[in-house]
Amino acid sequence: MIRATKRRRVAFFLLCDIFIFTLSIYFAFLLRFSGDIPEIFIPGMIYSGIILAIIKIALLWAFRIYRVPWRFFGLNESRKITLACLLCAGIFFCIFLSYEEIFAPFPRSVIIIDALLSAIMVGSLRISKRVLLDFKKSKNGNPCVIIGSTSKTLQILKGLKSGYANYYAVGVVDGRKDLVGTYCDGYKVGHKDELKSYVDDGVKSAIIALKLMPNELKELYDELDALGFKDIKIFSLIGQNNQGITDISIEDLLARKPKDLDSSVVESFIGGKSVMVTGAGGTIGSEICKQCLKFGAKEIIMVDHSEYNLYQINEATNADDRNRLVMLNITHKSEFESVFAKFKPYIVIHAAAYKHVPLCEFNPLVAVQNNILGTKNVVDLAKKYNTQKVVLISTDKAVRPTNIMGATKRVCELYALNSNTSSTEIVAVRFGNVLGSSGSVIPKFKAQIAANEPLSVTHPEITRYFMLVSEACQLVLQAASIAKGGELFVLNMGKPVKIADMAQRMLKLSSKEHLGIKFVGLRPGEKLYEELLIDPSDVATKFESIFVTKSKPYDIDKLNLQISNLLNSQSQQDIEDNLKAIVTEFNHNKNRN
Template sequence: MTLFLRPTSFKRTLFFVCVDLLLSLGTFYLAYLLRFNFHIPESFSQSFWLGYFVLVSFKVAAMFWFKSYFIIWRFFGFSDAKNIIKAHLLAYGGFVVFYLFFSSWFQPFPRSVIIIDFFLSLIFIGALRTSKRFWNESFKTHAVKPTLLLGVSSKTGTIIQSALKNEIDYYPVAIVALGEDESAKNAYINNVKVYDLDGLEKLVEEKQIKAAILAYPVPQSELRKLVERLNAVDVNEIKQIKLLGSEHEKLEDLSIEDLLARHPKDLDLDLIASFIKGKSILITGAGGSIGSEIARQCDRFGASSLILVDNGEYNLYQIGEEILDADLRLLDVTHREVLEKLYREISPQVVIHAAAYKHVPICEHNPNAAVENNVLGTKNVIDLSIANGVEKLVIISTDKAVRPTNVMGATKRITELYAQNIDSVNTEIVAVRFGNVLGSSGSVIPKFKQQIEEGGPVTVTHPEITRYFMLIPEACQLVLQTAAIAKGGELFILDMGEPIKIVDLAKQMIRLYGKEDEIDVVFTGLRPGEKLYEELLIDESEQKTKYSSIFIAKPTQYDIVKLMRDIEALLKAEDKVSALRKIVPEFTRKDLI
């Protein structure tokens, strides 16, 4: 019984044809009643049935011509109403022409009935078509939205079927062909027509489209242009299909990460797997944005054991809930004795050091803590890795270490210098420098999201400030890839793509939320130590690798005995900024210039 009641295109068409036949009979009879003041002469009975059959034949044919029998009842919209009007004009016009040629067949026939029936038919058939849409939008919590499907793929039909089954709050009214879909133009998928991309704006207006769904991933450059065009015609709700696990899919909002992230084309997953598989790996700062993602990647690529270290209990707990067989260690890398005991206990083959204080304003106000954690903590990790024969040590660095203008950047530059100049014995030590990652804790994207959700304004420090961006998983995969090709002593630079203006990012996020007219961008001024733009290379003498996304910076020589003395003096110094500048002469703290 359930199978019989399940809607199909044939059942829907048959239902509407049958109902229209009955409604047309009713309106035609009512037109006769109104014409003859509710008393129809018997002599007109023969012309009644002939007139009805001829007229209803024209009407059904016209409704098929204008695709009025292929609409989904609950998705009836303004364009469908226009098609019903056009079908009636065509049908009744056709009847009039037929009557003029064969009027003798109809005698006697009251011609004014045709005019009366025209309006009655429009009212009754139109009311029937709109009834379910009216019911849904009046009594349901979530009204379905007229939706544009972007792209033709197997998922296109699936989305339409999901709408038919009330599984999503969207109803597809049109499909737009993208790229190689051109051959599908003017075709129909589940009775929804495929249109040309060139007419996008007109289509949105005619169909009163409120949302859009991507049927498959679109190249980023094409996606940006598409989103800009949709935003320009007030379509701000844009969805995409995301895979959950290996089989299940769901609709998710298109995110700013999808629009701005750089996707490296030279990720070598086989190389990463061969480097990670079967190894014992220690990760410091494993609860942070970078450390936790590196932990996930190492787990994915088959590490034999994962020892996750962090000084934050909740962060460590969170990543432990994801990687259930990880060995969680709550400790601080500045506590050398505790860290040394851990090294002796676990004897890691690979160490990835991601523990650091990274937020510029906090480090500016707390230079002592920044120096102790970033410099002393990293020195402890390097020294103990060498002493315990770790095969490979990877130090996570930052673009802020290039000609630093803040305490955080200067501390990271010192760790690079130490990693490059220390006698590493049998341990291959490599530092990897990259820029901002999208969505990390404390980054501008979560901050902007919160400000938009709270009603604004969105605050940007300067109209010209730019930053590099990359997705966290891809940045972490590149880190592991550099570790795999490292020989020891290198400072690797990750190509982060083109820098992005933060104000453009803010405006794009506001558009994605559909609040362009409600929320303003306010400039607050550069914070102490903040650069207008970040640099990844100190000079132009970097060395290329076989991968276009990975470069090697020219090493900086620094006498290791002197560096050790300078670091010791830094840790004891009252004036941390001056002591930092002694080791990193290019350090120019903005608020002290």
């Protein structure tokens, strides 16, 4: 059916073009002779008309003009048609010079007149339907107002006229004074102050066509919501499948978009290096792997104990030839050492850890073994095999920890930072929650909304820091690039977000405010407020989003003995006591509420 439609379209355009090319040579002669063509020139007109038509059709076919449907005809196709007609004039002129006696007498000026007429007539035919569609005011779907007069707005209007979405535009507004009063595809651009009148007239849908920072988008969304718009969309060609008009996501509103992301610094640090990533299939590890491939790593040794996670990251990176997939548990030192001996990585990024607070509370010994012993193995083997740089991924929960997970990560920091040597530079990078990570609150809320369940929030006042995983990982690599060894870097996560407010906003974004919020009480070990990541005493780096914080020196021999005692703990109380012996600020919050 589709092929038959294409054949009919091609046949239609071919017949129309043949007719146009016949008319164009005739009109060219008429213009040349002021409407009265001498009889002696008619044979030359016929011969030239046949040859010109054949050349034009061949060139239009070569430029794939016959493959372009009405609705996709645009400026690029117009340029191609003009070029084809001018090229045809050049080819015919060469033919004319070679066989002038066939066409004689023949006025040479006709060649260029014909080329111009052909381009205008062929282009006019193809754009005629587009013009009719543009004048046609479709009113299918819901009325909407478009925010912003930009190139995106033109794409939206074009899409709405072709039935791309269930909306029709009733107006365009913009807050920039220099654009107010101008016209955008036939719509007079109004001022943003006119938005209230649209709501009063019953328009409840708005499509944002502006490129905004997350804080600016949040302000605009709140403004539109306060005015009474119930259906607020955003137009973007960035994201999955270039979706175009989409819902505003909570990630759009929470993302920080640091201004100091510097790809050249990361590329210089990673490019041409052998990089090992532990926990390569996790949220952080997988993004680190993707970025290392993007920035030109020679090879990526992807280490993960989960078969499925390792398969997923390999698929997500299109099974890149540089991937080296290693499935093992990093707490098994002898097996892990064989990997170091084989690959001898230049850089190790240690992202493997158990990070889910309640699960670590219920399984403290496993958390200690995986987090602390795993980190110890990474650091010790990196030093033994002369790895140039080791980067430990840490967490804000290591700051004055109240749970097992946070305490184990603080021990990891102490061991890593006090194991630094002149040949192996070891650093730690600490940051808060990443948006959409496995086991985090946002995917949980999305699942509850999909199941039409109330959103479970532990406490009305609980707050957390958030950052996009891609941005957090690039800042991690940037921090590592400027590290000299022994530093504890902290990422500036911005302002903390109240989880209850975020839940309410997610309900509003999904138009399911009726589901409500259910407060279930703090989980074991959970903090009400995460500690401020940036302390006034922290030292700024050349990147405004990266700071160096203080970490006290710790006797490494004493720490090794304490870790040995911790790993040999016989009970949960022993584990807690041994952790407190190392992390004196550890204040275990066992209360569930």
